[in-house]
Amino acid sequence: MLYFTAIRYKMPESDSDKGKHQRFFIPEPNARPGDTPDFSQLPISPVGSVARPQTSASPETLRDLPFKLIRTLNEDGIPEGEWQPEITIAVVRKIYEYMRLTRIFDTKMFRVQRQGKTSFFLASRGEEALGVVPSIALRANDMCFPTYRQVGWLLARGYPLVKLINQIFNNSDDPLKGKQLPVLYSARDFGFYSLSGNVGTRFGHAVGWAMAKAYRNSDDIAIGFIGDGTTAEGSFHEALTFASVYKAPVILGITNNQWAISTFTGLATNKDTTFASKALSYGIPGLRVDGNDALAVYSVLEWAADRARHGHGATLIEFFTYRSGAHSTSDDPERYRPKEEALLWPLGDPIERLRQHLLTSKAWSEEKDGQLHKMLDKQITESLKEAERIGVLGESKPDVREMFEGVFKEQDWRAVEQLKELGL
Ligand SMILES: Cc1ncc(C[n+]2csc(CCOP(=O)(O)OP(=O)(O)O)c2C)c(N)n1
Ligand SMILES: [Mg+2]
Numbered sequence: 500m501l502y503f504t505a506i507r508y509k510m511p512e513s514d515s516d517k518g519k520h521q522r523f524f525i526p527e528p529n530a531r532p533g534d535t536p537d538f539s540q541l542p543i544s545p546v547g548s549v550a551r552p553q554t555s556a557s558p559e560t561l562r563d564l565p566f567k568l569i570r571t572l573n574e575d576g577i578p579e580g581e582w583q584p585e586i587t588i589a590v591v592r593k594i595y596e597y598m599r600l601t602r603i604f605d606t607k608m609f610r611v612q613r614q615g616k617t618s619f620f621l622a623s624r625g626e627e628a629l630g631v632v633p634s635i636a637l638r639a640n641d642m643c644f645p646t647y648r649q650v651g652w653l654l655a656r657g658y659p660l661v662k663l664i665n666q667i668f669n670n671s672d673d674p675l676k677g678k679q680l681p682v683l684y685s686a687r688d689f690g691f692y693s694l695s696g697n698v699g700t701r702f703g704h705a706v707g708w709a710m711a712k713a714y715r716n717s718d719d720i721a722i723g724f725i726g727d728g729t730t731a732e733g734s735f736h737e738a739l740t741f742a743s744v745y746k747a748p749v750i751l752g753i754t755n756n757q758w759a760i761s762t763f764t765g766l767a768t769n770k771d772t773t774f775a776s777k778a779l780s781y782g783i784p785g786l787r788v789d790g791n792d793a794l795a796v797y798s799v800l801e802w803a804a805d806r807a808r809h810g811h812g813a814t815l816i817e818f819f820t821y822r823s824g825a826h827s828t829s830d831d832p833e834r835y836r837p838k839e840e841a842l843l844w845p846l847g848d849p850i851e852r853l854r855q856h857l858l859t860s861k862a863w864s865e866e867k868d869g870q871l872h873k874m875l876d877k878q879i880t881e882s883l884k885e886a887e888r889i890g891v892l893g894e895s896k897p898d899v900r901e902m903f904e905g906v907f908k909e910q911d912w913r914a915v916e917q918l919k920e921l922g923l
Pocket of ligand 1: 646648696697698699725726727728729730754756758759760822826
């Protein structure tokens with residue numbers, strides 16, 4: 500067993516260094532279970548304080564942006580500053596509805612896993628804006644290369660709930676025929692590229708897809724996502740090299756939710772910088788945005804999409820947020836972070852903040868809010884019942900023959916042999 504402790508390395512001593520030693524450094528989060536959470540050192544800019552450059556601005560003029568935080572909604576839910584998006588109240592309401600739908604869906608499906616009806620589930624609690632807002636801000640022909648925490652994209656584009664649940668149950672109507680885990684969705688017609696259990700693969704695929712579109716003179720763009728922890732993988736840097744060298748029309752989003760299962764952001768990047776600042780060495784713009792402020796998220800996406808569609812290339816965006824639930828149904832965050840950390844996150848809850856905005860802008864009421872909740876809850880309960888009638892985990896499954904279909908254009912010899920072994 501390997502123990503990481505502070506190991507002392509004896510360094511060559513100059514006169515002034517006598518007695519000093521270099522210590523092997525292991526980063527540690529500010530607070531562990533039982534400690535009081537401390538967010539005082541987070542680099543958070545005041546609401547509305549960041550200037551919005553022209554979308555045609557050259558990257559050299561944008562070098563301070565990765566160290567600021569773009570925010571629009573103030574404490575009263577009123578937007579401030581240059582990054583307020585041009586958006587109608589009907590679109591804001593739509594964003595809000597789908598964020599609420601995502602939260603209810605996640606909560607119910609998490610419970611369903613505890614009831615043994617599926618093997619695994621993973622929720623996007625606290626990050627609902629990052630699935631729903633891009634889905635609405637980008638066009639139907641654009642393509643999202645998502646992480647597993649962005650089911651909101653599919654919900655906002657009207658992907659049938661029953662189909663999602665059939666996949667989660669891996670029953671006979673699973674649209675992916677048991678080839679994928681629950682939550683690893685794939686829906687090309689909804690602009691949602693296949694998820695993969697191997698984290699970090701999305702960026703390279705997004706850049707390649709975007710390059711192919713540019714090659715064909717299309718103005719479709721790609722958006723790819725990666726988690727904070729996964730930026731420590733080499734594939735992140737390879738994708739950025741291609742994106743910047745070929746000016747790929749792509750938005751590259753880092754979902755910085757502060758945690759990578761049980762490891763904190765300080766293990767993926769030096770605490771004295773930001774994830775967005777990695778853009779600087781690639782010569783592309785890097786933005787940091789409050790991921791719990793749906794209007795700010797919409798605004799930066801519009802900015803980056805406009806650049807990509809007009810030949811100005813890729814933008815790296817750090818969505819600064821907090822994973823307020825467990826990583827997945829297999830995780831217990833109370834073992835590695837203070838229980839109350841999520842509640843004390845200084846940028847609040849994305850759904851509550853948008854609700855407050857709608858209420859203060861008089862475009863919404865408590866009464867309508869209550870009706871909406873009931874309607875969404877009913878929609879999910881009914882879809883759940885319909886999928887349960889087909890069968891939950893183990894009660895029903897896709898035909899084994901389907902496992903061999905739709906993978907290779909021409910059947911692979913191994914699959915042919917396995918089919919024979921099965922007598923099919
Ligand atoms: C290539 C690879 N390495 C490790 C894992 C195991 N794993 C799954 S999720 C995860 C943490 C990812 O954290 P982060 O990138 O911050 O994304 P988040 O879940 O916080 O959105 C790890 C290590 C994996 N699925 N794939
Ligand atoms: Mg993370």
